Amino acid sequence: MSDIAGVRLLGPGQIRGLAAELGVRPTKQLGQNFVHDANTVRRIVATSGVGPDDVVLEVGPGLGSLTLALLETAGRVVAVEIDPVLAARLPRTIAEFAPGRAADFDVVTADAMTVLPADLPVTPTALVANLPYNVAVPVILHLMTHFPTLRTVLVMVQAEVADRLAAGPGGRIYGVPSVKARYFGDVKRAGAIGRNVFWPEPKIESGLVRIDRRDPFGTDEAQRAATFAVIDAAFAQRRKTMRSALAGWAGGAPRAEELLREAGIDPGIRGERLDVADFVRLAQAAGTDPVATR
Known part of the structure; x- marks a missing residue:
């Protein structure tokens, strides 16, 4: 575990302990691969650039690894979790590992593919998430479309998806995700994530993508x-x-x-x-x- 500003981050032992307590077995259907490395989640937060003035929307918080790292830096975090078992445990995890920030955390049990601003108790300014690989692009586009207050996005996705999102015109992998993401602003690759920081370890590489919202074509x-x-x-x-x-x-x-x-x-x-x-x-x-x- 690691401790900064009263927030303790989850390590491999805590991740497996929470999963065992909840009877959680990571499934491919929900794209569940839990990050257990403190340095990795802190790097994600640092790359996102969020600070005390930000209200961060996190999708798929799982057992809370990235959530705790966000609470070290962000002003507030609201998590959207589709799994009711995981969602029910999160507030207790935050109270245990970040007691001083518990009041700055909310969890909403919902599907990120359909969630709308009215479903959240606060208005988010940034999206930071380890997205399930099988729905990453639809989730990003849905949230960018329906949450115009999101000014920055930093997501961890499958490396191939990250490359497609960040691709420019003329390339073989440039396509629908590339163009649609750019409708909202500037898109770029923001780093790579090794397989060994996940449990269970995935068979595919992961990458970070950052979107800085500009709304160059308006919001109509x-x-x-x-x-x-x-x-x-x-x-x-x-x-x-x-x-x-x-x-x-x-x-x-x-x-x-x-x-x-x-x-x-x-x-x-x-x-x-x-x-x-x-x-x-x-x-x-x-x-x-x-x-x-x-």
């Missing part, structure tokens, strides 16, 4: 939805030209070409060569087109 929900629809259509058949890939979305290849030219985009280009601003212009060109915006 209709525009975001329209832009995301274009992105989905463009990458559904990524080997095709935009004229062909967007035929179904636009109501025909000729109409797709018209919209592409109106947006200043070469109809013969592929989606992987376009940045998020191109997709926004295309969605704006479609405007109220009854087919393209359906």
Whole structure:
């Protein structure tokens, strides 16, 4: 264990002890791999840049490893945990390992894929989480969409997912997650995490991704939805030209070409060569087109 500012962090023994007490066996279905290394959780918190003025939203806190590290630094932490057994134990864990910060912690038993601001007792300013690998991208996009107060995001995800999120136009791995994440702001790789800091040890590598929210295209929900629809259509058949890939979305290849030219985009280009601003212009060109915006 480690102790800073009255907060004790969980080590391997405490992690296994809590799991045994609760009868918890980590499952692939919930993407459960518990971090047991104090240096790792402190590095995640430091990389996130959160401080005493931040209210941190943590998704999937599990047994509380990262939660305790966040309470060393953040002003407040609200955790969203889908597992009712884990959620019920967390307040006691915080009271035991960080008694001076117990009043600054809340846990909500909910699915991060559907949670909304009204479900939380506080308004979060940052998202810091070790996300279940199988739902990482949908969770990030859902929270960025519905929680406009989130200004920074630092998440640990599967290394391959981290690479895809941070990829730029033109690369082989650049795709839907890359473009949609950039709709909200700047995205970058923020480090790697070794397998040996988890229990059980996963078979895949992990990585950190940081998103600094800028809202470069505003916060209009209709525009975001329209832009995301274009992105989905463009990458559904990524080997095709935009004229062909967007035929179904636009109501025909000729109409797709018209919209592409109106947006200043070469109809013969592929989606992987376009940045998020191109997709926004295309969605704006479609405007109220009854087919393209359906």
